[in-house]
Amino acid sequence: MVSLVSRLKPLIAAACLALLAIPAAASAQSQKVLKFIPQADLRILDPISTTAYITRNHGYMVYDTLFAMDEKFQVRPQMVDKHEISKDQLTYTFTLRDGLKFHDGQPVRSADCIASIERWAKRDALGQKLAESTDAWTAVNDKTFRLKLKKPFPLTLEGLAKPSSNVPFIMPERIAKTDAFKNIEDPVGSGPFKFVKAEWVPGNKVVYVKNTDYVPRKEPPSWASGGKVVKVDRVEWIYIPDSATAAAAINAGEADWWEQMPPDLIPLLAKNKQVTVKNIDPLGSMGLLRFNFLHPPFNNPKMRQALLYALNQQDYVIGIAGDPKNGHPCYSYFTCGTPLSNEISADPLKGKRDMEKAKQLIKESGYKGERIVIIDATDQPIVHSQSLLTLEMLKKLGLNAEVQAGDWGTLITRRAVKETPDKGGWNIFHTWLVGPDMVNPAVNFPIRGTGDKAWFGWPTDNRLEELREAWFNSTDVNSSKKAASAVQQRAFEFVPFIPTGQFILPTAYRSNISGVIIAPMSLLWNVEKK
Amino acid sequence: MLAYIIRRLFSTLVVMTVVAFVVFSLLYLTPGDPAAVIAGDAATTDDIARIRANLGLDEPFLVRFGTWAWGLLHGDLGTSIFTKLAVTHLIAQRVEPTVALTLCTLLVAVAVAVPLGVIAAAKAGTWIDRGVMAFSVLGFSVPVFVLAYILILTFSIELDWLPVQGYHNLSDGVWEWLRHLILPSLALGTVYMALIARITRATMLDVLSQDYVRTAQAKGLAPSSVLIGHALKNAAVPIMTIVGIGIALLISGAIVTETVFAIPGIGRLTVDAILRRDYPIIQGVILIFSAAYVLVNLAVDLSYMFFDPRIRY
């Protein structure tokens, strides 16, 4: 009898839940629901194991961070209440603020923070750098923990406040213990929104509800710092793969906010007085052309330099962003509009396009008519238009170039192939990075010259690495700028990749939405819906 | 007849096994690597290798096929590499929209096309006939996505009668459900209408020239009852065949329609899965598609008996 009851228990519980769910669903009508069309489909819930921007944005919904960077590139405490740095710069002591709770009701403890940071430090480039200098993380008590360094690491707080992928989000210790190369499945965080797993339809819909237990900071929001005050009850991410349909949905009021729209479609929304189209991303994104350093002809620096003289960023910006209003050339290896960007040694890329000089360099390189394979992803317009422009440029230079088209899934698999181009390898591919990922030598991963360990293309250049190391040791703004200029100077000689310009994809939202935060990533708190 | 059904079901199993094996091998040979997709843009070659090892993608072909087939026998299609959700769950989430879209399309197509075809045949050679034929040829000649955009532009944006995109569950209310299905069904159904109208007209013309129909007419039966009672019933068999064959056509079209109208159906699940190399989903979905196709065709074959009593199995 007892066993029967206990066996029936879950059933009864389920029935009660179902009964409760009906009024809940009914009252959903009167709730404030923000309908958001995201830039991509959310498929991976783990912001540490992937650098995908959509997963980063998901991370900002459900997780919180110890520190955050504001719009003036200053580090502000977020979950941390106060922190102390010892005089010798070797000991950092952090104290968490009151009232921090995970979505499962557990308080946020020092152990959770330490486990999360340690997992992040296994994957993130800046995190790895921090880990090299780290002696140990220790919990003083449940709310206070300490970082001891082996040698001073001036970027410690910048690392913990890193705004873009990978962001050091804080997760419960039990989840943060997962292998850093394995995806976590349980999206429990302490952030301003809760993920509703039962309503998740991958490829279509992601649902978040307001975390009513969240205690926001008192400061006004600036990027991901300050108070994360949620002003809606529920957020639905509706993924619409077809941009013409998404534009129509915004026009018809079926969605409130479209994160990123192709600039070409602006005229469709401009006529509608209910819709605002705006560039809210202050840093935009940077396009880039990447060489393969393992195979001819681009293993020869002269060949890479030749393209610097030929590549016209104006063309690329317009090819990607459509309208000159939505982009501009950026003759720097660091995101334009940020402290370290500069135009030192940029003349080959900046001046009047000099095809004769380019042809001369090609001649000097001893190019023997090797076939140049550009791999293209036709489902990514930003990659596709760059590929076609590069093909045209190479043809004009008299090079034997060819575009091999596939989808993005094929491209990212193929670019990891180190074989020669005729055996499934490649010579050139294009992609783009958001501004925060190129702001300094620490996060700028395509610039690195660590050979086999470097990003696809595998350039080896010890000089670049030395200069990067020197930058880490710079202590103030001026020396940091100087060291970054030295990195860039070397980059224009060595040419690990060519920046193809900076562009901004506008966002569009309806007039019943207010309080959108200007930031290089979409943040959904502070947004009000009438 | 029972023996026939059992035999057919058995051969269906054989077909499905072939499909399963072919699909699995094809995907195994595909160079795409989900580990690279998971790792993201900033990953290194080493990162990808570690993720791949964690996912078990380094196992040899037979081991992976064996694991998958063993799960399949237990009704387990595996879990998505990316979302970590069960494939059966992901498919179940998306069955309703696709089934609703397909049925609605079939219904609209048959309801419009068969009368059109019958009228065209009855008035063969007149301007009505030519009009129907012109429509049917035109219907073939416009790609489904172009048609879909024209429909959205006209009925959603200009006239503001119907929603642009999305899908509402039937449990949220019949009207909301139907409203969201009208444009997609029209877009997808036009090719179908064209096809069925043609076939209906042609078969009807054929049947109308048969002796027994002439006899019926000579007996003085009303033209309408000759058309429907005698002719259409005999024309049903080829029409049903087209419906069956067209299922594959419909599935291909559904992928496009679901993309344009942002309907969370199985078609889009498949394309998304292929683009990111989520093998367990692709395998599961293709199996489901083939099963649906084979079963629909079995139903079609059985329907012959209903329409044409001369056919016996």
Added chain:
Amino acid sequence: MSTLALPAARSTSPTWLRLRNALRRHPTAIVGAAVLGIMILVALFAPWLGTIDPQAVAPLRRLKPPSAEYWFGSDMLGRDVYSRVIYGARVSLAVGIAVALFSTFVGLAIGLVTGYIRWVDAIVMRIMDGLMSIPSVLLAIALMALTRASIGNVILAITLAEVPRVVRLVRSLVLTLREQPYVEAAVAAGTTLPRILTRHILPNTVAPLLVQATYVCASAMITEAILSFIGAGTPPNIPSWGNIMAEARSLFQIAGYLILFPGICLSLTVLAINLLGDGMRDALDPRLARRM
């Protein structure tokens, strides 16, 4: 050899005669043939029709509406749409015709064998069922991922999807034909199987296959456009009517001409082929429609 060829020639010539007579009676079919002929000429003489390099990009002159300079306007990379549409005729027609030819010949070969050899029939038809049950779009994406996007893969993927339909048609024809008295007589007289197939069966499949081929050709051109839409079609640097439209699809309200011109060409050509097919069907055998 000559004894083999003669009867075949005898039984095909009436087909052509009937065809010629019927086409005279069907003005729409003649219109269809004429339009198709013009399109083929356009495709052949593309370089001499005032075109420039269809792949040449000029981002600064993007999205220009039709003008004296750009007859059909320019696309989002500043390519000349007129040149792309004219050159696109080559690719679209090549895909349509190649698929029609390949699927007819492969389907014919398989259909003849399966229609005549019962034990092969059971196996082959199950495989055909399996093949038909995989949507062609999925097959195409898989093939593209397997190697890389190319016209050859598009043709292969669509052909694979069309073959089972041709096989079914041929098989049903063979099953009827083999019951005919003259075939039974030939079997009784000890004629070998290859001879029966080539002499008696094959000539009688020509007419229906010809009609079927026109439909396959038309539908292949549409399928190519759909594949381009999904991103599994002809590589976009090689213009086809389908991928010109697919690439510009999100701009259909802003630069409608990008879809209009290739759309008109595609629809017109498909229409022409269908009209031709209809005319041929009515001409050759009105009762054929039943098996289509």
